[in-house]
Amino acid sequence: MLRDKVMTFDDFLRKGLIEYLDVNEENDAYIALYENELKPDTTHLEIEPFTLLGAVAGLIPYPHHNQSPRNTYQCAMGKQAIGAIAHNQLNRIDTLLYLMVYPQTPMCRTRTIELIGYDQLPAGQNATVAVMSYSGYDIEDALILNRASVDRGFGRCQVFRKYVTLLKRYPNGMCVSLSLSLSSLSLSSLSLSFCASQPGER
Numbered sequence: 001m002l003r004d005k006v007m008t009f010d011d012f013l014r015k016g017l018i019e020y021l022d023v024n025e026e027n028d029a030y031i032a033l034y035e036n037e038l039k040p041d042t043t044h045l046e047i048e049p050f051t052l053l054g055a056v057a058g059l060i061p062y063p064h065h066n067q068s069p070r071n072t073y074q075c076a077m078g079k080q081a082i083g084a085i086a087h088n089q090l091n092r093i094d095t096l097l098y099l100m101v102y103p104q105t106p107m108c109r110t111r112t113i114e115l116i117g118y119d120q121l122p123a124g125q126n127a128t129v130a131v132m133s134y135s136g137y138d139i140e141d142a143l144i145l146n147r148a149s150v151d152r153g154f155g156r157c158q159v160f161r162k163y164v165t166l167l168k169r170y171p172n173g174m175c176v177s178l179s180l181s182l183s184s185l186s187l188s189s190l191s192l193s194f195c196a197s198q199p200g201e202r
Contacts, residue, residue, distance in 0.1 A: 019044070050111050058112025082157055083123025089160075097160040100125070102153050125154065 012018040021029060021044065031044045033052075038045060050058055056075045057063065063071050083103040086092065104126050105119040113119055145154070162179065169175040
């Protein structure tokens with residue numbers, strides 16, 4: 001630490017400069033949001049204003065322009081968004097996987113999106129919404145989609161199901177299995193896997 005003249009986050013924790021506060025401790029703490037709001041009786045200062053929000057709420061752009069219940073709804077719906085869930089999606093142990101074919105990164109980004117890498121594995125698509133009346137079909141939360149957009153792949157998703165079968169088992173305990181990942185559209189991947197490997201087996 002002192003040799004390199006660089007302090008890490010853990011160094012600040014050990015020195016007591018940064019402190020984790022429990023929910024019950026916040027009741028007895030006088031926390032300032034910005035440095036110019038510090039007063040003699042202030043006990044803590046936020047590291048950054050956006051840290052007041054969690055990882056899910058931090059994905060919402062301009063949350064202070066929304067009603068509070070709308071932000072709460074988005075925190076629940078944001079976890080259900082479909083997109084690209086991982087870079088190892090064809091090698092996972094999941095037997096059922098839902099993927100969006102053309103996920104897009106958000107046009108409006110927050111600092112949390114950049115920090116957690118949400119733009120690398122996006123969920124959802126950017127849509128242009130026209131708020132207008134159309135003979136009562138779009139009342140309340142209903143939407144009318146453009147047929148040309150849907151035909152070109154808007155909102156297109158795939159369902160993958162993984163199948164594994166044992167091809168051969170050897171007396172020494174080794175086995176060869178076949179793994180298939182089938183989607184609703186086509187055969188996506190075919191791989192041979194070995195339960196144990198020895199030199200010359202592959």
